[in-house]
Amino acid sequence: MKAKQAIGLIVGIGAFILALLIPLEGLSLSGQITLGIFAMAAFFWILEPIPIYATSMLIILLQVILLSSQGFVFSPKYAPQVGVVEEVAEGAPAYRVPLEALSDSGQIFKVTAKAAKPLSEFEIVSKDAESVLIRSKSLSASDRVIEDGDHRSVATETSSYATFYSTLASPIIILFLGGFALAASAVKFGLDKNMTRVLLKPFGNKPQYVCLGLMICTAILSAFMSNTATTAMMMTVVLPIVGGMAMSDPFRKGVALAIPVAANVGGIATPIGTPPNAVALAALKESGINISFSSWMLMAVPFTIILLFISWRLIMWFFKPNIDRFEVNLDSEFNKSPKAILSYIVFGATILLWVTEKLHGISTSMVAFIPVAVLPALGVLEKKDIRGFSWEVLWLVGGGISMGLSMKDTGLAYWLIELVSWDSFSGLAVIIVFSLVGFAIANLISHTVASTMLMPLAITVGTGLAAVGGFNLPAAIVAITVMVSLAMILPISTPPNAIAMSTGVIETKDLAKVGIAVGVAGFIIAIVCAAYVWPHMIG
């Protein structure tokens, strides 16, 4: 184990224990437990003593054990209880319970097999210093009541453990699963490579236009497939040609950089383009805001096109080609087997249904299950293809959604943002701060994790601002998500960067130069859009 990982493990567990031990004003016990889990997860995610998806799984486990209404802390099963000892018969039966059992709000909690339920009706017969005599039809002599009516197990609002598990099948996760199924079938039958071949044709053989063509192909593919898979696929297309070029030609670097940049930018274009989009959509959904596939694209596609064009110009400016011809020869052919054709049809139909939600009203996540169910039914995707989905990415996002749930429900998110006085911030300033923080941390850690940590806080601040008026929450959240996706200054910022770096064609400083330039351009456009353009698009 490396020192970094050892530190992560110790600091993470230490933070968890500290958060539980130190009394924090204004934070409930469940909030403190959530803070502990959040702090530990943050250190684990950042320093990676365990894989990031394992941290997400751990979050769910800890929530189930510590935060659920059936868990060790909040289950009434583990709360001190007393039997209804005395049955005083005189007409209707009366029972004696400890005086404490009467909660501040005047309720008494009977323990049932699953939970502690307040007695729906009871009548107090008499009280003395230690006990109270009550009459109730819903009690019998063998019943047990919670000894302390204000005990945490009844006074805290908790969720069933099933709530945390169900984040793994939340509509947003299913949306991604749909994307995985489509991408898997596209890769299986070489649709991705064939589309690249067809799309590249009109760009001729002038280096700079071929580069633009490559960027457009990469962006379109990564809008529907994973950014990493798209980058790797495009690398198989360009590396053989780049390998044949003169080492001194700056265009080698230009092409090797254009692909990860275009993949990262392209991922912004659709809800299924990249996991941070899922995190944002899930957070918005929790706040009762649903953004359809088409609304997202309406905002993100023009942004992507503009930024892609700017990135292309920047790359061509930084890395001017010496050669005057650059030819990409892909000798593939469209697979015309029946299964391949079925996969094209399902692909086309799903995307068509996604972008036309306004016409038919079937929600994005409902449509997403069509490829998941139909592709295996048609035999297009087989058992091994389904096993090949990036399941760990779903766990990563699912754990993040689950974390966000507890942060909101236990009041932790609110407590955390109260640490900063946001009153002095305008709506625009809030977007700028969160975008910059998101951009900064996403350069150092996984994009998904960065948005997972940031979204619950951004949503909480934003909800407050939106309540006052003049602040468009979805537009702000999209802007922040975009900035997270644009974090690509370092080789470790995103897997596409790591792949491009590993080829040995580019150096860190090339990546940094382009990453900063594209980041600044993207930041300006995103802020302008969030403030002036997007609010008009999504009302």
Add this chain to the structure above:
Amino acid sequence: MGKNIYMLCVDDEAEVLEAVERDLSSLENQFPLEIASSAAEARAVLKKIVDSGDELGVIFCDHVMPDETGVELLTAMEGSDAWAQTRKVLLTGQASQEATIEAINRGGLDHFVAKPWTKENLINVARAQLTEYVIRTDRDPLPYLASLDAAKLSAAIYRKGIITDS
């Protein structure tokens, strides 16, 4: 983690071993090259590699050697769990047709290099076989992108989903 992928050359002629060492020196930084002058010596090297938790990516093996032949060694390796995945190359000038058939059918032979070889050819064979080894053993391909066949490794990344979005 951090396991080394070794290359091994087995030949009873010292000049051959020297030539192979010279020709493959550019790969040696990442893939340490071991040499052995007999099958017995090769087995000792194999034991050393497995004991240190490392792996053998490719073996270049002569056929005609005193005591145990190259094909016999390859066949034994093909049958063992530890070395079944190792890419097996016969580097020889005098293997009979029979021995070659035996090497293909029972020794899991992956490639045949006829003596004399050119440096370029030998490096290409080594890179291709090591690339194949990295892909088949589902290793993280990123550390090898610069030195081996990057296009092939990239294809494995997206076809096998070895690296995913995070």
